[in-house]
Amino acid sequence: MRALVYHGPGQKAWEEVPDPVITDPGDAVVRVDAVTICGTDLHILKGDVPEVTGGRILGHEAVGTVEEVGPGVRTVEPGDQVLVSCITACGTCRFCRETRYGQCLGGGGWTLGHTIDGTQAEYVRVPFADTSTHPVPAGAAPQDVLMLADILPTGYEVGVLNGGVRPGDVVAVVGAGPIGLSAVMGARLFSPSHVIAVDLADGRLDAARAFGADVTVNNSREDPLPVVREMTGGLGADVTIEAVGVPDAFESAVALARPGGRIANIGVHGRPAALHLEEQWIRDITITTGLVDTFSTPTLMRLITGGQLDAGRFVTHHFALEEFPQAYEVFADAAGTGALKVVLTR
Missing domain, CATH: 3.90.180.10 (Medium-chain alcohol dehydrogenases, catalytic domain)
Structure with missing residues (x-):
């Protein structure tokens, strides 16, 4: 064969x-x-x-x-x-x-x-x-x-379920490739108030809207942090989902989460990513990782x-x-x- x-x-x-x-x-x-x-x-x-x-x-x-x-x-x-x-x-x-x-x-x-x-x-x-x-x-x-x-069970289990998405949550998905889109689609099953997709490519952000994201941010041109905070009274997202597997995406997902927020990492990481515990130790965040x-x-x-x-x-x-x-x-x-x-x- x-x-x-x-x-x-x-x-x-x-x-x-x-x-x-x-x-x-x-x-x-x-x-x-x-x-x-x-x-x-x-x-x-x-x-x-x-x-x-x-x-x-x-x-x-x-x-x-x-x-x-x-x-x-x-x-x-x-x-x-x-x-x-x-x-x-x-x-x-x-x-x-x-x-x-x-x-x-x-x-x-x-x-x-x-x-x-x-x-x-x-x-x-x-x-x-x-x-x-x-x-x-x-x-x-x-x-x-x-x-x-x-992709669908990965986005659903490692992103949506690990992140504990609940009705009314603000969910930010960093990365709008197939896994990120699966997380967007899966999050919608739990009636969040907003799903925000962050990506570098306009074409993938267009796809994210088709899959259920109501807000998109191209982070090659715009910092997503002010956008998310403005939508959440300055707090940040209830759930952030990292769906890329590069250090910048993980660090962005942590930064976008509110105090007490949940950060679900899906991405396959081949390099170290920084976790700034000197900033995060006091914020009551939960970070999950996992293989589907x-x-x-x-x-x-x-x-x-x-x-x-x-x-x-x-x-x-x-x-x-x-x-x-x-x-x-x-x-x-x-x-x-x-x-x-x-x-x-x-």
């Missing part, structure tokens, strides 16, 4: 590799029907995730058709169309029993495209298939369901199939699988191309 293989920082290739095979009774081999590229893949290519070594097939999001299952698999069978989650879960360890699947101690967590070969390929081996795949509902568009592999657990995927699936969430609006570009090099170029130049999520299909 062919796959997108990482060969060290800045190096990747769509090339021939061996087909995946069942290596554990709980495995499934899935034919990839639709797959996408994540901002985390770009962080890997920058060298921000040193655990990913040369020769690794990238990718952790897919919708596909089960080709083969191990003898221990009980809930899926060949021919089933499934969502392949970005998180695999053994289902029995301490953290899995607490629904903290991202911290799985039994060989799961974020493995695909990280510690084992991933989904940016014609076929993928999925460990713990019973607990790491979700059936695609009849009539659901695969590209819509694909958004549930990572995907416990919310079934709930979000119901919201998509019920029409409450329009996941398809994330998809801006379509490619064939063999066009991975072009898809990466378009996705990496999001400011110039307007790309949110690119979808590659057979």
Whole structure:
């Protein structure tokens, strides 16, 4: 088969590799029907995730058709169309029993495209298939369901739920890429009074308005702090969500929060970010971090199939699988191309 293989920082290739095979009774081999590229893949290519070594097939999001299952698999069978989650879960360890699947101690967590070969390929081996795949509902568009592999549960769990968004809150989302937009969309489910999106690109701020932000600030031209304080009687936002993964974005998220506010970091950070405790120790703030657990995927699936969430609006570009090099170029130049999520299909 062919796959997108990482060969060290800045190096990747769509090339021939061996087909995946069942290596554990709980495995499934899935034919990839639709797959996408994540901002985390770009962080890997920058060298921000040193655990990913040369020769690794990238990718952790897919919708596909089960080709083969191990003898221990009980809930899926060949021919089933499934969502392949970005998180695999053994289902029995301490953290899995607490629904903290991202911290799985039994060989799961974020493995695909990280510690084992991933989904940016014609076929993928999925460990713990019973607990790491979700059936695609009849009539659901695969590209819509694909958004549930990572970005929607990540924005919802690590941003909105960790940030404790409540009715009437003022929420500031720093970064209006796909993850930030997921946080905007998820925050709206809790009836905040305002959702403020902050980004450097006007095109992404336009998208943020379409996804539910009622105030946008381009921080290449305007300081968001006076804007947020003017809206909140000088206090700051109740909840800020960092969705970029660079030091400036994290420091901005902290500065925008009110005393007693909650700051939810989603971004994948490859460099240190300053936390000015000499200023913050007295402000009663709460800072959360996290890897998505995907416990919310079934709930979000119901919201998509019920029409409450329009996941398809994330998809801006379509490619064939063999066009991975072009898809990466378009996705990496999001400011110039307007790309949110690119979808590659057979």
